[in-house]
Amino acid sequence: MSVFQASALTEIAQSAKLGMLLDEAAIPISEEVKGACEILGLDPLYVANEGKFIAIVAHQDANRAVETIRTHSLGKHAAVIGEVVDEHAGLIMMKTRVGGMRVVDMLSGEQLPRIC
């Protein structure tokens, strides 16, 4: 839940050998971050993002967990951003904003900003 670092989530998926499916449209990212990342050509999923919180809870508890976190002033943007699936163990897939699918992997080296 909440905004996250893709690398942290990938670590969890790999170490627990879990497949995950994310929904890019459900990931709460502020307009300021979206705009800056678009200009610079950075992927917000791989931008350092301290103080964020990821929770993996039972499916039937997900909405209740989100509602509880939203009652706190620092958790008002909490959201369900995906689910653990039986397929592709250790791998995170994400449904993109345009309806495509991509792998969300560990960041290798540093992000390369837009060149051209």
Place this chain on the structure above:
Amino acid sequence: MKFLDEYRDEALAAKLVDEIRHVVTKSWVLMEVCGGQTRSIAKYGIDRLLPDELELVHGPGCPVCVRSLEMIDKAHAIAARSGVIFCSFGDMLRVPGSDCDLLVLIARRGCSRRLFADRLPEDRAGKSGEEGCIFLQSVSRPPRPQMRCRFFRPAR
């Protein structure tokens, strides 16, 4: 978000994919020419949306995208030397070498007068007395994109 969401419209993308499926009646191989296009295709999973008959081939990339790391490192080694006037257009400033990019080198040298960007090397060489200057250049010239360092002497 205005100016972003219009270009991430899932319904519109689905409509376009349907139209592509309708017109693709035999196998096609398409090559995008720019690394930025390749990145967008991967980032938005567009390759997985397209019909199987449509094969995407990535390449060849512009001279900036396909630069060799060795060449970048050599250029950075020259640029890092004190006393060197090093010129480059903006396209090479953020291309990473093994250690850093030219923007970081500018900061490390702490003397922007010696490391110029977006300046014509001929102009710089003419203003720099006897020294001349080094110009890092990416070139789109057949048969393949090239990178080169050129030395400009001031006009006498």
